[in-house]
Amino acid sequence: MIAASSLRWLRSSHARFIGLILLLELVFGAALLLSVTQLVHASLDAADNAIARDTRDTLLEIGREEGDRALASAVIAHTQDESDAILLLARADGSRIAGNLSGWPPVIPPDTAGIKAKLYRIGDADPAPYTIAAARLRDGRRLLVGESTDDSDQIRRTVEGALVTALLMALPLAVVAAWLVVHIIDRRIVHIAATAARVGAGEIDRRVPLDGSGDSFDTLGRTINTMLDRIGALLAELRTVTDSIAHDLRSPLTRLRVRIDRAMQSDNPIVLREAIDGISRDADQLLAMLATALEVSRMEAGIGHDRFVATDLGAMLIDMRELYEPLSEEQGRALAVSIDVPITLPVHRELLGQALANLIDNALKYGAGTMTLYLAEEGDVVLVGLADEGTGIAPEREAEALRRFGRLDPARGIAGAGLGLSLVAAVARMHGGDVRFARRNDRFAVEMLLRRQIGDM
16 A cells, blocks of 8 residues: 555656656756866866976976086976975987886977876885976987976865765755655645635535736636636526526417317317417527527637638628518618728628628617718727617616526517627627717717737637
């Protein structure tokens, strides 16, 4: 059991996260150790080379100014003063003239600066490391100066040991830091998980607490809260729709039941025919109501974006006028079209046409005077609307008018389901916009605001 639990923990994101931090710590520490070591080595090598070259150049200057004997004496003096250095003044064949080497080392070229080698000084049992600088004199003689690297090597070992120790000490600190980070992340995720669990238990008003930092978790929490707000709004709308369906479908269903009862109690063919016609009309009304409600729900769910096509909106308004002009004239109303500028946008032609048809139907039922379909621009927004000379909807009732199955009191006596404006609003939202009510020059207008970037949706 313990082994299985340990195995699950090793496969968890916590273990992977801690392992990743440790790996990064090792990589960073190794890179730091390598770079610092190389820097220290380069600095120490440069210092040793500089000392060896300076000593060589000083002896060469003595030889040039004071002669060969002075050079040999200087070599002997430096040999006595610098116990850890090597010096050799040799003949052209490499035999010793003065210094603490028995002869010229075969591995050292006559002219060099900065070469490293292990050499035996006269009297030493073991070789020692040196940085060598050598030069050939005009008469063929050779001069060799070596600076011991024992101190430099000790500094290198000390620095490397200190870095390795620091790296090893940093590993447990990295584990603690990784655990703290995982703990902080867990605390933020626990709040989100707890909110999701409470919402799943039915507390739809619960929201993820935000700290205002604007970090990724805060952004995630804000996004989840927005989603929960949308879900809450949809649930509230669902309750409203359910209540409205129960209210608005009662009348046609009651009529259906009454017509059926009358038909069953009569043998008169004429009465039966009238009852069947009435039942057919009521059934058509119910089917149209449910089909419209379903279409609104599909649009609210974002279905239909794949059917967007580039459309000349001005030509579409003209087609709607030609379609509804006979019906308008029958009711003594005029239907005009106003196009400020030709506009072509990717839209869902069928649904936008249905929305325009609903606006015209509403204007014919509840409006007055001349109706005007119009197309205009407002910044990056395209306005498609219908205005008439009626009183319109009171500002305090506008939200109710847009609600699905929402019917204002004056409309209760007129056939309908209260879905006309809710479908218009759903079509506008489907196209990245919204619905707006406007009052201009004693005219009431309902406008759909369509975003120009709807083709990118």
